[in-house]
Amino acid sequence: MISRDRSNEVTGFQEGGPYHPSYDLQTDFVMVYGIRGDLKERIRAWKDKSYVVHLMTGVSWGGYQHYLNGEVDGRTHWDEAQKNRRNEHIIHGTSVDIPYMVPTIAYADFLTEQIRVAVDAGVEAIHLEEPEFWVEGGYSDAFKREWEIYYREPWQPPHATVDAQYRASKLKVHLYARTLDRICNTLKEYAKVKYDRNIRFYVPTHSLINYTQWRIVSPESKLLELPGVDGYIAQVWTGTAQTPNVYNGVRKERTFETAFLEYGIMQELVRGTDRRMWFLHDPIADDPKHTWEDYRQNYIRTLVASLLHPHVSRYEVCPWPRRIYQGTYPKQGEEGRVNIPAAYATELQVVLNTLADMDQPDTEWLTSNLQIGVLLADSAMFQRNHPDWSEEATAFKYDGTEVASALGSEFMELLDWSPFYGLTLPLLKHGAAVRPVQLDNAGRFAGYLDDYKALVLSYEYMKPESAGLHNVLAEWVKDGGALVYVGDGSDDFHRVREWWNQGTKKYASPMEHLFTCLGLEASLQPGVYSVGQGSLAYLNVHPAQCALQADVADQLRSTVREALAAAGSSQGQDAVASQQWDTMNSMALRRGPYVVAAVLEESVDALPFVLNGMYVDLLNADLPVLHEVAIAPGQQALLYDLSRAGNGVRLVAAASRIDAVEERDNGFAFVARGPEGIQASARFRCPRKPEQVVLGAADGSKSQGAYVWDEASETVLLRYDNSPNGVQVEILW
CATH class of the missing domain: 3.40.50 (Rossmann fold)
Known part of the structure; x- marks a missing residue:
């Protein structure tokens, strides 16, 4: 009744650190991040845990000091670092030796050789992240040379005229498109000739909306003209969607609306093609100064915004899980820092396992679909x-x-x-x-x-x-x-x-x-x-x-x-x-048994969107059964409609990976896997009230499990401690 095959690569995450059971999220694939000395060990460790392994590395920046300093080919390449009109290097983060690069032919060939190691190590796919050329760039010697080659005329400072600015940006797009095309095609041929293997290339990229708003130039839709690119990750998250904008003269954050538009334009990179798209979510953000409550609110806004685009059903469930499950962030209203709250950790596991089930054949707008x-x-x-x-x-x-x-x-x-x-x-x-x-x-x-x-x-x-x-x-x-x-x-x-x-x-x-x-x-x-x-x-x-x-x-x-x-x-x-446009303040979409809804502020009225029936709240660690759901302006919801659950034993939601359920005469059983240290909740529809729940650990020991039966919904809520090694759960009538 449940079929989750990791080869489908529906959900994944990126991580630069070594394997650790506290962030073994049990997705289908993992993207090991960065090309450095322990790359082969990291790939092997994640493979040993049954993940499909990809590589992700930055294409416009990275720890490439050996290239910049001339250790690769005997020639220093600091002339290829992006510069602004003040002749300052444009730096990634705070490290002065990690600049954004002008993607020359030499740089493309350097990256190709660096990535070849990952092909040899057996990764299934490679993600070339964030081809970014800043708008204020265009002043380095390498860019001046590229201008003269491309335009057959002397370089012009981009700030000199609007024409120079426009032409500089067109050249920036050309340079990164050329680089991606060169890397992808060279390594695809290499993998085919040496290993008879088809390796795939993807481009994780911010949306066209965000790059324009943040003043960055990138190939975006030009990527569709590159046959070596197999798809994309839509890098939309709290950090991009919280950028303020103006409506009715008021500038403020409108995270849900911005995210909805961002995911919408990213969907256009695959609409009508056979290329893949994963939508990214991030339960926190690059800015470490927020509280867990703030992170959670904005995460839900971006999550629901993405789910209102039913043509995409693959997800990068988070970047950098180590900073989520091991990091500390400011307390609400007091001094000090704390780890992730237990309820939020459980809730996140429920959501990321629910995301694996979003490829639903029947979708229907419950509100205006114009x-x-x-x-x-x-x-x-x-x-x-x-x-x-x-x-x-x-x-x-x-x-x-x-x-x-x-x-x-x-x-x-x-x-x-x-x-x-x-x-x-x-x-x-x-x-x-x-x-x-x-x-x-x-x-x-x-x-x-x-x-x-x-x-x-x-x-x-x-x-x-x-x-x-x-x-x-x-x-x-x-x-x-x-x-x-x-x-x-x-x-x-x-x-x-x-x-x-x-x-x-x-x-x-x-x-x-x-x-x-x-x-x-x-x-x-x-x-x-x-x-x-x-x-x-x-x-x-x-x-x-x-x-x-x-x-x-x-x-x-x-x-x-x-x-x-x-x-x-x-x-x-x-x-x-x-073609009638019915004004309203709400958006609600059914995806199979799931209902995704949001109610907008600053809209035509302040009325809630109300659903009556029997729903499970998937944004609550307790997975409560609700008979009425009222969503107020500024709020969002992700629900499971129990009227669509069907008969017999049915998994509604779980904070664990559950690949199969075995039905027996006296009950049912399954193996649940999830990150260490996180309590799991799971709710099942079942035809009879359980008499007993038995939990079996990997070492063979057994214990009594906690459960709560809900008579009206004919569902049972189970609780147990997650383990990446698996927990055997038996429900007995």
Whole structure:
């Protein structure tokens, strides 16, 4: 009745330390982190514990001092370290000898040789983490050389003009795409020739939203053009999602909403492909100054946000479990530091084992399922520095290791990225299932936009890569789509040397070219226009104003409704009904027996979302059975609906890995495995009240187990101490 095969690689985690039973999480795979002397020993230790073993290493930074100092090839490579306009090295963390790198050919070949050791050691897959080039970079000698090779012209300081900034960012994307392509293809061939083995390569990367907000350039959707890349990890967690943004003029953390949008754009890297995606969660964060209660609240927000995207069902359940299960963090309201609370440790084990069961064939929205896409392009990363900004601002670097709200106002404003949040939060806060949609992919995949009835677009903070994208958008509109364009043409980056203003094309902005492709005037007046069976609505405001002013946010919502109505009216009453946007403050999705729900603050009302029935609360270590669930604004829930449990013995949830359950005439039995030192809870649906629970240890000893029977739900709650060696549990009628 339960089948969990580790070869499916549904859940995993990354860890740089040696094996330890306190963080033996019993996922399917583990990513040993870092290339250093004890790599083979770490790989062997995790393999001995039955894990599928991967390797993860940084592709833009790492402990590569021997390369920098000339020990590898006799030539020092500090000229390849990223530098800002002050001629300062851009450093990872606080170690002055670990800079972010300009990915040259020599650097790519160095990494290839370093990683070859892991291939020889038998890892199944390799993760090349975080290909990152900071926006303020572009001043090192290596980058200047690459500029002259790529553009066939003298290097220009990126801060000199908007054109230089834009072109520097395009080059940064090219360099990391080239590096990843070279490493992946070289080592795939090596593994095939030497071992007749197919090795896989994945790229753990922050979302396009976060990289743009934090002012980092990365290949993002360009990775789809690299055949050697097999998939990705969406590095979305409390640290990225807690970055403040502005809605109705108020700047604050909106962790759930930000995470929902981040996971949404990451899903676009695999939609319509056969590549894998794991969504990352982190029960704590890189910033060690928070309390356990703070970590837990924000972890739940990101967790639930991810589960509201049902097309992804693989998860990295945490990075660095050692810092979770062995680390200490500040106490709530008093001096001192404490280890993880026992209840939170149990709860986390329940969640990560539940995540292994999220590939459910039947999904259903319990609230409004109107999807409104907000188009987003990689070029948004290219516009996050400006010549008019101060030298201090253009050299500013934020990486999430401190609380953004503690920064000065000038730097907080740099992180706002209000044009994007101005187009998304006003819709999301009123109940639309907003999905960031990768504009670049519209030119890569036929029918990519077909799932959407409404799309929102602005070129005031990004630009289209090619004119062909507008042909795709025009066809989509003519076939019945509602396109809402928001922009006032004021963005300085409209002047960069690009296709819309080169050769025979003389458009002031790509917006004008889009309008002509739709058969409309380039200098269009604001309003709603019918185009074929669809519509274009043009709102002549800068999208940042939709974040700053509540009345402009209302204008945006009204314009979207008008566009939907105009497109629907040309297609008949059924189309009008299917494109109805019902405003609400809640989002709820059923995934098989699981119900995932969130209620938004700053929304249309403050009413709770109420469910009646019989549910198990999976975010409570006691796994209580609830007959009514009321989710208040600002809260989230993950529930198991017992009406979907089926008959006979059924596992509802457990803080252990349980691969199989053996049903017997006098009861049932299973083996539970989990990290040492953590108490487990497990709830089962069973047809009869147990008379006895017997626990068997790995040494053969047996003891009586604790249990609580719930007559109304016909479920039993079991408690026992986890062990990575396994606990034999027998339930006797």
